Every structure is written in C-alpha cells, then in structure tokens.
Amino acid sequence: MTYCIGISLDAGLVLTSDSRTNAGIDHVSQYSKMHRCATTPDRCLVIMSAGNLATTQGVIQQIRRDVQEGAPRNINTLNYLADVAEYLGDVLVNRIRKHTEQTGFVPDATLMLGGQIRGRNPNLYMIYPQGNYITSSEDTPYLQIGESKYGKPVLDRFLTLETSLEDAAVCSLISMDSTMKSNASVGPPIEMLLYPRDQFNAPIHYKLDAENPYLLAIRHEWANQLNHAFRAMPRLQDHAQPDNSLHSI
Structure with missing residues (x-):
C-alpha cells in the first residue's frame, strides 16, 4: 500500500x-514514490506514484527516455501543467495496456x-489509470493517492490556501502518522518536498526514517x-438526560 499527499497553497x-511497498506479509520493501523530474530551468516538476x-517504474523510465531522446512531446516541451498531466496520462495508459495485453493482468497505478x-x-x-485527471481546488487544496481515508480528517480541518508551507508540512506529517498508525502497509522513510512559489531550482527535500527525532x-x-x-x-451524563422509553421484547 501507499500514501501520498499533495498540498497546493498560495505560498507553494x-x-x-x-x-x-507490500506484496504480502513476507515481501515488504522500500521504494521511493517521489520523483523529481530533470527539467529545463523554467519549471519544477515532481511526480508521486501509487x-x-x-x-510506475516503467512510466518514469519512459518520461526520462522521451527527454533524453528529444521526443517532440515531453515534460520540457509542454507549456502548461495540464498538458503535462495529459501527457503523463497517455504514458500511463499505454504502459498499463501493454502489460495487460501481454499477461492478462491489469497493473493499475495512479500518479x-x-x-x-x-x-x-x-x-x-x-x-x-484511465488517463484522465483532476486538480486541487480552493475548497480542497490537497490531493491524496493510496491509503487516503485515515489521514484525511486533519487535512480537512486545518488546510486552507492561506496556510503556510511550514504549517502544511506539519499537517501532512500528522496525516501520514495517522495513516501509519492504522495501516501497517504504509511506512517510513517519509519523503517530503517543500516548493516555495517561483523558486524553480530551490525545493527543499527531507527524508525521515522511522527513528527520526522530529518524526x-x-x-x-x-x-x-x-x-x-x-x-x-463534556461528559454525557452532565449534558444529556437518559431516555428510558426503549421497550423490551
């Protein structure tokens, strides 16, 4: 299982x-699910996967190959993030279709x-996995992929567009910790990237293992x-009167 959180704020x-990663109780491994793309200086792009x-590894390899080989359509030639998302969707669909045709197994993934x-x-x-996409909004300035339910309440309660990057970072770590508490298939190391608006070459990356003092x-x-x-x-007996109208049968 996986849990990834993206938070979009006025500040970045x-x-x-x-x-x-978990392929059964006897096969638990660690793989980074955060990939910072090699891009031209006018952009900063990060992909997380579940x-x-x-x-997901095949998709990342194809993205890199398209850049290295100068494909007309790649992450450095597109001028809008929505176009990059559409391109990633096409790469993802092609990868899933290829594996499905070869094996009959549908290896779904979400980016x-x-x-x-x-x-x-x-x-x-x-x-x-179908190639379509959604974006965050003013009312819900975050997106989740993977095991999302346990860490959602704290995000709903505290995040707004005006939240600072530091406060959002703390909120996301609480969300991650809540998920790890309830689902053993989500676990460290935890990676976090803070991207201040318009600072294309200056994202701040952290990697926190299980014994990290801050975590x-x-x-x-x-x-x-x-x-x-x-x-x-407030205690129930101090603020509510019992209702004894329930009848035995």
Missing part, C-alpha cells in the same frame, strides 16, 4: 510520500503531478494533544 506546494510498482512552469501558478494534478516528536505530541482534547470533552 508541499508533497509527502511514504516508501513502503499502485503497481512495475507500472500525482505537482509543480510550476514559469508564468503560471503552482498546481497539483491527480492522474487516474517521533510529531507522533508523540499529536497523540498527547489528542488525549488532552478527549479528556476535556
């Missing part, structure tokens, strides 16, 4: 991913594209604050 982007590992092209705003796109501090303090909040909740 925060991208976070785990590194655990799903079949062979498919998330985050970045900026000079003269445009930073943005996020989630690209589905442990986030986990401990969040659990501690949740426990305090729970203990401070």
Whole structure:
C-alpha cells in the first residue's frame, strides 16, 4: 500500500510520500514514490506514484527516455501543467495496456503531478489509470493517492490556501502518522518536498526514517494533544438526560 499527499497553497506546494511497498506479509520493501523530474530551468516538476510498482517504474523510465531522446512531446516541451498531466496520462495508459495485453493482468497505478512552469501558478494534478485527471481546488487544496481515508480528517480541518508551507508540512506529517498508525502497509522513510512559489531550482527535500527525532516528536505530541482534547470533552451524563422509553421484547 501507499500514501501520498499533495498540498497546493498560495505560498507553494508541499508533497509527502511514504516508501513502503507490500506484496504480502513476507515481501515488504522500500521504494521511493517521489520523483523529481530533470527539467529545463523554467519549471519544477515532481511526480508521486501509487499502485503497481512495475507500472510506475516503467512510466518514469519512459518520461526520462522521451527527454533524453528529444521526443517532440515531453515534460520540457509542454507549456502548461495540464498538458503535462495529459501527457503523463497517455504514458500511463499505454504502459498499463501493454502489460495487460501481454499477461492478462491489469497493473493499475495512479500518479500525482505537482509543480510550476514559469508564468503560471503552482498546481497539483491527480492522474487516474484511465488517463484522465483532476486538480486541487480552493475548497480542497490537497490531493491524496493510496491509503487516503485515515489521514484525511486533519487535512480537512486545518488546510486552507492561506496556510503556510511550514504549517502544511506539519499537517501532512500528522496525516501520514495517522495513516501509519492504522495501516501497517504504509511506512517510513517519509519523503517530503517543500516548493516555495517561483523558486524553480530551490525545493527543499527531507527524508525521515522511522527513528527520526522530529518524526517521533510529531507522533508523540499529536497523540498527547489528542488525549488532552478527549479528556476535556463534556461528559454525557452532565449534558444529556437518559431516555428510558426503549421497550423490551
């Protein structure tokens, strides 16, 4: 399983991913799911992936090959992020179709594209196995791929377009920790990339292993604050009257 979060803010982007792959309880490995693309100086593009590992690795290899061979359509020749997302969707669909025709197995994968092209705003796109895509919005300034349900509440409660990159980074780590707490197939190292708007060559990348002091501090303090909040909740017997109208049968 996988969990990746992309957050799009007025100040830039925060991208976070785990590194655990699971093909059964006897085969747990670590692979980076965050790929910073080699681009021209007028852009910064990062791809995160979830799903079949062979498919995502094949897509990344094809993207690199198209750049190296000077294909007319590649991540450096397209002038809009939406066009890059459409191109990635086509590469993804072709890769899935090829494997399906050869083996009869459908190796689905989902991609998330985050970045900026000079003269445009930073943005996020989630690209589905069918090749279509969606983007983040003012009301929901984040996207998730993989095991999304456990880490979603904290994102909904605290993120807005005005959130700072630092606060969004903390929020994404809490979201990741909540997911790891509930699903053992999501795990460290945790990768995080902070991209300040218009700073094409200056994204800030972190890689936090399981024993990283900051990651442990986030986990401990969040659990501690949740426990305090729970203990401070109004007690039922102090604020509600019992209803004894339930009849026995």
